[in-house]
Amino acid sequence: xxxxxQLGSHVSVSEGALVLLRCNYSSSVPPYLFWYVQYPNQxxxxxLKYTSAATLVKGINGxxxxxxxxxxxxxxxxxxxxxxDAAEYFCAAGPININAGGTSYGKLTFGQGTILTVHx
Amino acid sequence: xxxxxxxPRYLIKTRGQQVTLSCSPxxxxxxxxxxxxxxxxxxxxxxxxxxxxxxxKGNFPGRFSGxxxxxxxxxxxxxxxxxxxxxxxxxxxxxxxxxxxxxFGPGTRLTVL
Numbered sequence: 149x150x151x152x153x154q155l156g157s158h159v160s161v162s163e164g165a166l167v168l169l170r171c172n173y174s175s176s177v178p179p180y181l182f183w184y185v186q187y188p189n190q191x192x193x194x195x196l197k198y199t200s201a202a203t204l205v206k207g208i209n210g211x212x213x214x215x216x217x218x219x220x221x222x223x224x225x226x227x228x229x230x231x232x233d234a235a236e237y238f239c240a241a242g243p244i245n246i247n248a249g250g251t252s253y254g255k256l257t258f259g260q261g262t263i264l265t266v267h268x
Numbered sequence: 269x270x271x272x273x274x275x276p277r278y279l280i281k282t283r284g285q286q287v288t289l290s291c292s293p294x295x296x297x298x299x300x301x302x303x304x305x306x307x308x309x310x311x312x313x314x315x316x317x318x319x320x321x322x323x324x325k326g327n328f329p330g331r332f333s334g335x336x337x338x339x340x341x342x343x344x345x346x347x348x349x350x351x352x353x354x355x356x357x358x359x360x361x362x363x364x365x366x367x368x369x370x371x372f373g374p375g376t377r378l379t380v381l
Contacts, residue, residue: 182369191272191358191372238311254301254316254324254362256370261310 150175152241154259162267167211167226169262171239174220180242181222182256183213187235195237198222209233234266269294272361272373280379286347289376293340293361300342301370302334305356314357317342346378354380 155170173179180199184192196207203215213224222239239259273292281287293300302314313326317336334344340361346353356377360370 184372189374189377191374192360194369194371197369240311254299254318254370255313255326256301256303256311256360257313258311 150179150241150257152239152257152259154237154239154262156262157260158263158265160265160267161229163231164228167224167229167233167264169224169237169239169264171213171222171224171259172220173222173239173241175241178215178217181213181215182240182242183207183211183222183224184238184240185235186238186261192238195224229264229266231266231268234264236261236263238262272359272371274357274359274373274376276376277374278377278379280381281349282381283349283351285349286345287349287378288343288345289357289359289378291342291344291359291361291373293342293359294371297361297363297371298340299362300336300340301360301362302342302344303358303360304328305358305375306354311358314344349380351380354378 151174153172182197183195185195186192195211196205198205198215206212211226213222215222238261240256242256275290299318301316303311305311314328315322315334316324320336331347336342356375358372358375360372362370
């Protein structure tokens with residue numbers, strides 16, 4: 149079964165510092181990968197997605213992620229943290245094979261989430 | 269374009285009752301997925317509907333059910349509520365439910381007393 153692991157349930161950075169949130173997936177075939185952000189009492193907002201077109205993916209709000217097949221990783225980074233980045237971040241893996249049928253449709257497998265705190 | 273909407277936003281029920289949650293997808297999206305989010309278990313997939321058919325189901329008991337209407341709106345139902353059903357229930361829509369990204373609604377916060 150596909151799984152997603154986020155290293156570090158809490159990450160704390162200073163405003164202006166580098167943000168690095170780690171995500172590893174377990175799959176012999178690279179899945180589609182996503183990063184979502186969740187602010188308190190809200191749903192999930194898509195930051196960026198990897199669908200095999202390019203290994204370095206740029207998203208919204210200055211975030212980007214690099215897909216590394218050899219490391220089965222998809223870490224999220226932002227060069228300079230802002231106070232508004234404080235939220236919970238989720239890495240997710242989508243269906244591996246678009247023709248996989250009933251076992252894959254519409255299912256995202258999420259990591260446990262990483263709460264990002266930004267200090268002034 | 270309007271986003272995914274979910275109603276109600278908050279619900280309080282007692283054990284043994286049943287509840288129905290509603291989700292309206294983004295216009296043109298035919299796939300609707302449901303997820304349960306709890307502090308202990310995180311985000312877990314419940315089921316996915318496409319063109320009124322359930323195509324995929326997660327590992328939840330039969331008390332959890334859903335349906336989709338011809339206009340792609342979806343409902344999920346939980347019968348015989350248990351305390352452990354307290355959670356944020358999120359609905360997501362996508363064009364086809366596969367490689368396309370899913371767009372999430374704000375969720376329905378269910379509290380079971």
